[in-house]
Amino acid sequence: MPSTLGFAILAALAKGAKTGYELTAVMNRPVSYFWTARHSQIHADLQKLLTDGLVRFEAEHGPGPQGKKVYHLTSEGRAVLREWVTEPPRARTERDELVLKTFASWLADPAEMAELFRVQLALHEERIAHYEHQQASFERTPDPGEPAFGNYATLWCGLSYERHRAAWCRWMIERLDPAA
Amino acid sequence: MPSTLGFAILAALAKGAKTGYELTAVMNRPVSYFWTARHSQIHADLQKLLTDGLVRFEAEHGPGPQGKKVYHLTSEGRAVLREWVTEPPRARTERDELVLKTFASWLADPAEMAELFRVQLALHEERIAHYEHQQASFERTPDPGEPAFGNYATLWCGLSYERHRAAWCRWMIERLDPAA
DNA sequence: TGCCGCATGTAACGTGTTACATGATTCC
DNA sequence: GGAATCATGTAACACGTTACATGCGGCA
Incomplete structure (x- = not known):
């Protein structure tokens, strides 16, 4: 195997x-x-x-x-x-350094932490723009069976992921630094 | 280090x-x-x-x-x-077996593939329920600086992630097996 | 002539998993 | 007395990264 x-x-x-x-x-x-x-x-x-x-x-x-x-x-x-x-995927072990840092963020200065998330948010927004551009380049949604289906479906997943991540960053910034 | x-x-x-x-x-x-x-x-x-x-x-x-x-x-x-x-996290390398399978899914039988995603969706829905239950056990949103803030913030992230994932699964099922 | 892109490989190291190994305490 | 849980550790292996090493072809 x-x-x-x-x-x-x-x-x-x-x-x-x-x-x-x-x-x-x-x-x-x-x-x-x-x-x-x-x-x-x-x-x-x-x-x-x-x-x-x-x-x-x-x-x-x-x-x-x-x-x-x-x-x-x-x-x-x-x-x-x-x-x-079509075999079920092995359960994946999550390993996410930013989430780990978040878990320990109560030790840090909130304003500094907010800055960290602003940088991350900018990265995610960049990727969203990039993915949306790629998605627009498909004339139509490919059907399963077409080789392009894999590309479209993973792109959909990537876009959804980046949006979720961006939303989390915005929530974190709002909580950490409501004044700004 | x-x-x-x-x-x-x-x-x-x-x-x-x-x-x-x-x-x-x-x-x-x-x-x-x-x-x-x-x-x-x-x-x-x-x-x-x-x-x-x-x-x-x-x-x-x-x-x-x-x-x-x-x-x-x-x-x-x-x-x-x-x-x-507060140091920026190293860029994480995405490694996701399910997304990889999706990339190659055009080779497989759509109905079989849909079944795979139904199983995944059920897992995500279970976790969502679990996380929502945990979230409800917080009487209020902890402030940054409180140790519980880390727990709440990572829980928020986890919930958001599971919802994104569940939405993707639903989209995949709809595309792969619209009849069912 | 000199640099960049194409192209293949090996070696050392760090990280993570699985299996092996031991044995005290607690509860039934 | 026996089983489950608590508790620590070692060894072999798999996987992944970084650095080392080589050298052709095309372009300026």
Whole structure:
């Protein structure tokens, strides 16, 4: 069984063959793609997927000492991915540093704390604008079965998340620093 | 500098002295406390905090081969914690298995996928009820500076998060299985 | 010629989970 | 006497990040 990152790689390859470098580029921006990884880990995982027969590659002449490897799913890889998709996800362990800081915020100066949340709020508002722009670029809502459905659905989730987060920041600022 | 778990331990101890066992109990339930850890890690981290002089313990006669150690913050530990609280959090890497599955959901049977989201929705609704019950047990909104403020503020965040999540699940179900 | 982007990999380290290991106290 | 709970710790492994290491191709 691949690791979760392994499935993330399979999911990315399901949309088209890619090099490890291109996979890295996809996984570096968390925008509407909720898993990240560095190239070192991706290369390591690709080798595991390779020995498990879930991906294969075509070697192409390219830059670097090792050339270029364009990876694609095998039929077994596609089957394993399809099966994984509908299995219930493992309960995720929440680990959120800002919430942890909030838990201990009664020790701090409220005005200083409010400043922290103002910075966070600005970040969320930026992302909301970015996501809304992306959403507008869809002419219509894709149907399940279309590859774009995954993009649209994760974007919806991301937007909703950012709005929830922004609302929380506003509430915190209001509570911490009602004067401003 | 302590690890983030180290700060989580300091934050918990700021509200009162505890044994490693009691800390484990607190960190096992993610309810309104967004950091989790197992006892093995907590004991390891406590020893680091100890050598850094951020916590101290009183040995008490108790169960087990080693007896019982009641840990409490030192004044330095309290100072380090207070300073950390208002520092900007590191950007968190999103890792969400359900969103990843959603990204690849175009490969799966929509009805099966909808079932997955129905199960998730039920979990979120359960937590919402739980959190609302907890929220109602506050007679009034605590002010910043009161220790309970941290509890209330993280609870607010948790509730908001669960509602966002539930809304997303409903949207997904509607899209995947409009007939039902 | 020199820099940037493409492209692959290894090694050391930090963090987190699971399993192993021990044993006193309390309640039935 | 036995089981559950309290209580602490170690070891092996998995996962993730950062830093190290190499070198081709294209462009200025």
